[in-house]
Amino acid sequence: MILEAAALYVKPGMEEEYEEAFRQASVIISSMKGYLSHELQRCMEVEGKYLLLVEWERLEDHTVGFRQSAGYLEWKQLLHHFYDPFPIVEHFEKVDFT
Incomplete structure (x- = not known):
């Protein structure tokens, strides 16, 4: 599981x-x-500050599957004009302590 995190400034x-x-x-x-x-x-x-957290099965599900989809174009149209500055998106993986 991959966690996508983005601080969003509306x-x-x-x-x-x-x-x-x-x-x-x-x-x-x-x-x-x-x-x-x-x-x-x-x-x-x-x-005006938000935190977006998205869980994906794999990194590529976000970076390729979502970002190269027609749905992402609609996502951008709905949301991107609200942001200033444009968000930095980072990906995290869980640290196993066992």
Whole structure:
């Protein structure tokens, strides 16, 4: 399992509109091959800041499967105009302590 994490900064005053657009975009990402789950967290200290966490089966399910899909074009159209600055997306894998 791979965890995608992105800190998202939404332009001031656009938070409600963004959250509604994200509800629509959630249908897109959840239909992708290799998708496991996602959540969007709103920061309590910084207005307009969100944390997106998406679990994928494999890194390529996100970087190739999703990002090269027609669904990603729709995702971009729904969401990318809200961000300033544009988010940096990182991928993480669980550290096994056993």
